[in-house]
Amino acid sequence: CGGQGWGGERRLPCVASLPICPTGAVNCQVSLRDLFDRAVILSHYIHNLSSEMFNEFDKRYAQGRGFITKAINSCHTSSLSTPEDKEQAQQIHHEDLLNLILRVLRSWNDPLYHLVTEVRGMQEAPDSILSRAIEIEEQNRRLLEGMEKIVGQVHPGVRENEVYSVWSGLPSLQMADEDTRLFAFYNLLHCLRRDSHKIDNYLKLLKCRIVYDSNC
Amino acid sequence: MDLWQLLLTLAVAGSGNAVSGSEDPSGKPQFTKCRSPELETFSCHWTEGVHHGVKNPGSIQLFYIRRSTQEWTQEWKECPDYVSAGENSCYFNSSYTSIWIPYCIKLTSNGDTVDQKCFSVEEIVQPDPPIGLNWTLLNISLTGIHADIQVRWEPPPNADVQKGWIVLEYELQYKEVNESQWKMMDPVLSTSVPVYSLRLDKEYEVRVRSRQRNSEKYGEFSEVLYVALPQMSPFACEEDFQFPWFLIIIFGIFGLTMILFLFIFSKQQRIKMLILPPVPVPKIKGIDSDLLKEGKLEEVNTILAIHDNYKPEFYNDDSWVEFIELDIDDPDEKTEGSDTDRLLSNDHEKSLNILGAKDDDSGRTSCYEPDILETDFNASDVCDGTSEVAQPQRLKGEIDLLCLDQKNQSNSPSTDTAPNTQQPGVILAKENKPRPLLISGTESTHQAAHPQLSNPSSLANIDFYAQVSDITPAGSVVLSPGQKNKAGIAPCDMPPEVVSLCQANFIMDNAYFCEADAKKCITVAPHVEAESRGEPSFNQEDIYITTESLTTVAGQPGTAERAPSSEIPVPDYTSIHIVQSPRGLVLNATALPLPDKEFLSSCGYVSTDQLNKILP
Numbered sequence: 001c002g003g004q005g006w007g008g009e010r011r012l013p014c015v016a017s018l019p020i021c022p023t024g025a026v027n028c029q030v031s032l033r034d035l036f037d038r039a040v041i042l043s044h045y046i047h048n049l050s051s052e053m054f055n056e057f058d059k060r061y062a063q064g065r066g067f068i069t070k071a072i073n074s075c076h077t078s079s080l081s082t083p084e085d086k087e088q089a090q091q092i093h094h095e096d097l098l099n100l101i102l103r104v105l106r107s108w109n110d111p112l113y114h115l116v117t118e119v120r121g122m123q124e125a126p127d128s129i130l131s132r133a134i135e136i137e138e139q140n141r142r143l144l145e146g147m148e149k150i151v152g153q154v155h156p157g158v159r160e161n162e163v164y165s166v167w168s169g170l171p172s173l174q175m176a177d178e179d180t181r182l183f184a185f186y187n188l189l190h191c192l193r194r195d196s197h198k199i200d201n202y203l204k205l206l207k208c209r210i211v212y213d214s215n216c
Numbered sequence: 217m218d219l220w221q222l223l224l225t226l227a228v229a230g231s232g233n234a235v236s237g238s239e240d241p242s243g244k245p246q247f248t249k250c251r252s253p254e255l256e257t258f259s260c261h262w263t264e265g266v267h268h269g270v271k272n273p274g275s276i277q278l279f280y281i282r283r284s285t286q287e288w289t290q291e292w293k294e295c296p297d298y299v300s301a302g303e304n305s306c307y308f309n310s311s312y313t314s315i316w317i318p319y320c321i322k323l324t325s326n327g328d329t330v331d332q333k334c335f336s337v338e339e340i341v342q343p344d345p346p347i348g349l350n351w352t353l354l355n356i357s358l359t360g361i362h363a364d365i366q367v368r369w370e371p372p373p374n375a376d377v378q379k380g381w382i383v384l385e386y387e388l389q390y391k392e393v394n395e396s397q398w399k400m401m402d403p404v405l406s407t408s409v410p411v412y413s414l415r416l417d418k419e420y421e422v423r424v425r426s427r428q429r430n431s432e433k434y435g436e437f438s439e440v441l442y443v444a445l446p447q448m449s450p451f452a453c454e455e456d457f458q459f460p461w462f463l464i465i466i467f468g469i470f471g472l473t474m475i476l477f478l479f480i481f482s483k484q485q486r487i488k489m490l491i492l493p494p495v496p497v498p499k500i501k502g503i504d505s506d507l508l509k510e511g512k513l514e515e516v517n518t519i520l521a522i523h524d525n526y527k528p529e530f531y532n533d534d535s536w537v538e539f540i541e542l543d544i545d546d547p548d549e550k551t552e553g554s555d556t557d558r559l560l561s562n563d564h565e566k567s568l569n570i571l572g573a574k575d576d577d578s579g580r581t582s583c584y585e586p587d588i589l590e591t592d593f594n595a596s597d598v599c600d601g602t603s604e605v606a607q608p609q610r611l612k613g614e615i616d617l618l619c620l621d622q623k624n625q626s627n628s629p630s631t632d633t634a635p636n637t638q639q640p641g642v643i644l645a646k647e648n649k650p651r652p653l654l655i656s657g658t659e660s661t662h663q664a665a666h667p668q669l670s671n672p673s674s675l676a677n678i679d680f681y682a683q684v685s686d687i688t689p690a691g692s693v694v695l696s697p698g699q700k701n702k703a704g705i706a707p708c709d710m711p712p713e714v715v716s717l718c719q720a721n722f723i724m725d726n727a728y729f730c731e732a733d734a735k736k737c738i739t740v741a742p743h744v745e746a747e748s749r750g751e752p753s754f755n756q757e758d759i760y761i762t763t764e765s766l767t768t769v770a771g772q773p774g775t776a777e778r779a780p781s782s783e784i785p786v787p788d789y790t791s792i793h794i795v796q797s798p799r800g801l802v803l804n805a806t807a808l809p810l811p812d813k814e815f816l817s818s819c820g821y822v823s824t825d826q827l828n829k830i831l832p
Binding site: 047048051085194195197200208209212215 | 255256283310313314315316317336338376377378379380381382383429430
């Protein structure tokens with residue numbers, strides 16, 4: 001089970017307890033309910049880690065620098081037209097919503113990978129931030145696989161092109177100027193926290209709608 | 217005076233500043249908090265600040281801006297609702313609320329920006345308190361002191377947990393009514409939670425608050441729930457005195473067990489006998505098993521010898537005693553494995569070798585081993601009819617039995633046996649088995665066992681025994697003369713021995729020699745009578761002469777002892793003609809000397825006295 005505790009924060013519940021298909025099984029059909037349960041657990045866990053990582057970074061590097069006022073930069077995933085409130089989320093069809101989720105997840109593959117490498121290169125890279133970054137990257141990959149499975153069950157057949165937003169913030173992370181670099185990190189972590197919350201919320205909404213028929 | 221006023225003004229101003237120091241030094245309005253209770257709306261609150269002077273509170277305004285597009289160039293908008301959230305607040309309803317969209321608000325007072333804040337709605341979520349708290353009694357402990365209750369509540373109504381838009385977790389706190397410190401429980405996701413170990417004599421207060429999962433900020437607490445547990449009667453804690461049946465039963469069983477164990481230990485041996493009866497060991501009447509254990513076989517043997525079936529092997533040590541059994545009735549008995557068997561069953565050559573036919577000069581002595589012929593048997597058992605035989609006389613001559621044998625071999629055994637042919641036997645056995653010989657001819661001295669003797673093969677099946685009268689110091693066996701025997705051996709081909717045999721003084725006790733020899737001696741005797749007499753070169757050891765031979769030559773005048781009359785009993789033994797395997801000795805028939813018969817071809821055995829009688 002994943003999730004080492006960092007000073008008492010919430011831990012990931014044991015995902016291994018959920019039933020899984022044996023590797024190599026072709027026609028194994030894990031129920032949609034189990035898939036959603038697992039996806040929600042993962043998304044919740046990722047958001048937890050993101051929040052903690054952001055708070056850690058904020059406490060350590062961003063205090064007194066006024067980043068917060070400048071941090072309303074756009075995230076690279078803002079171009080994706082995702083529902084922004086409950087009404088919109090309820091109106092959108094769940095297949096589209098699932099696709100959106102996939103897009104957002106795919107958009108974060110690249111940034112997360114670079115985040116890990118760049119955090120490692122930071123001076124006095126704190127272990128807590130680095131370990132969380134590594135964990136988030138791995139869990140994000142797993143969540144993506146799970147989501148693709150869910151899409152395969154909910155909306156089989158249609159396989160859209162892999163659309164995602166390209167992240168171009170890598171040069172900012174590698175700036176020589178420390179302030180600029182730190183702000184780039186801050187912004188990236190802020191966006192990560194936001195997007196993880198969005199995905200978590202979408203999935204919980206979809207789970208209640210699809211599995212429990214809007215009666216959680 | 218001016219200096220005093222200046223100081224006073226400064227003092228007042230300073231005090232005035234000190235008074236307002238606890239607040240914002242500038243006294244400007246500022247945001248206190250912005251909050252979204254259900255992730256659908258949010259509201260912001262501010263404080264007005266302290267206004268110096270009599271300036272009216274002024275128009276404080278709130279402007280906000282949100283980035284709905286990539287662009288950040290947007291105008292500030294004013295708060296849509298200053299009323300719904302109360303005073304000094306701005307309420308944004310769901311149409312103005314966008315999640316995951318950055319907002320910035322600023323507070324202006326008279327056009328001057330006094331405060332500014334940026335946030336996202338999902339970051340400011342603080343749910344409303346739960347409603348509908350109630351509690352139910354779970355159980356009361358046996359002691360009646362503590363109780364467990366279950367507290368239930370409802371989520372805040374504006375939170376859409378049913379659709380899963382927001383997920384809440386709750387925290388319960390409780391305390392006794394007169395306590396000041398609240399006890400906190402771990403956050404739970406469900407809307408009911410048990411509370412354990414509440415004292416029955418106390419009253420409690422319970423409250424619950426909620427927060428969005430993954431957030432850190434809790435909402436407001438719910439209303440306090442008052443828990444009044446049912447009071448028991450003051451004497452309810454005392455349990456009724458019940459007769460301690462349980463204890464009595466326990467002690468009773470314990471006591472019985474102790475008694476049982478004592479009984480078992482005292483009668484350990486007997487119980488062991490009952491449970492595991494000893495296996496009966498073999499018991500022989502009269503024999504103490506200790507004897508067997510100690511290995512005293514002699515005593516055991518003596519005891520067991522009483523029984524008929526027991527025949528201990530006494531003869532294990534007597535290896536020097538050898539027996540040759542020629543039992544017709546029991547051909548198998550005692551002939552297997554014994555020396556007799558070996559003697560009889562082996563090759564003729566071997567046996568013959570044993571019985572040693574050598575024509576050498578020393579053949580006579582070496583022809584047979586003294587120990588072979590040494591016997592140790594009871595004379596009474598051997599021959600029934602040998603009692604009437606002449607007393608055993610030791611003859612120091614030696615007769616070459618084997619030479620006789622050989623000569624007998626060369627010559628066909630005499631088939632014409634006198635009617636008085638007996639069936640003597642020679643015992644060349646060392647076995648101390650006093651088996652009575654088949655001396656049927658003891659009384660049939662004059663009878664002819666002729667037909668039997670005529671057949672050499674039949675002879676083989678006949679057991680013959682010779683009574684050993686004595687044993688010479690040399691170790692040779694002196695056989696007593698039996699009745700007239702008909703089995704004889706052709707005279708050995710040793711004329712010189714004959715000459716020596718014919719020595720006058722060759723007559724010894726129980727000397728047996730060839731009848732032919734005797735006859736020759738007798739014939740020669742007249743010639744060498746004197747010499748023979750003078751020469752006791754006759755080997756007086758073990759000379760076997762048939763009385764018959766002596767008898768036949770009785771007619772000879774001899775200085776030697778007179779040959780025995782025809783009535784002289786012939787020894788009931790016969791010389792061995794041939795050893796036939798496996799169990800037979802072919803004995804030469806020695807016909808009793810009829811007056812008209814010739815006995816030259818046969819050798820018989822006579823005692824020395826008989827020989828003396830025969831010989832002149």
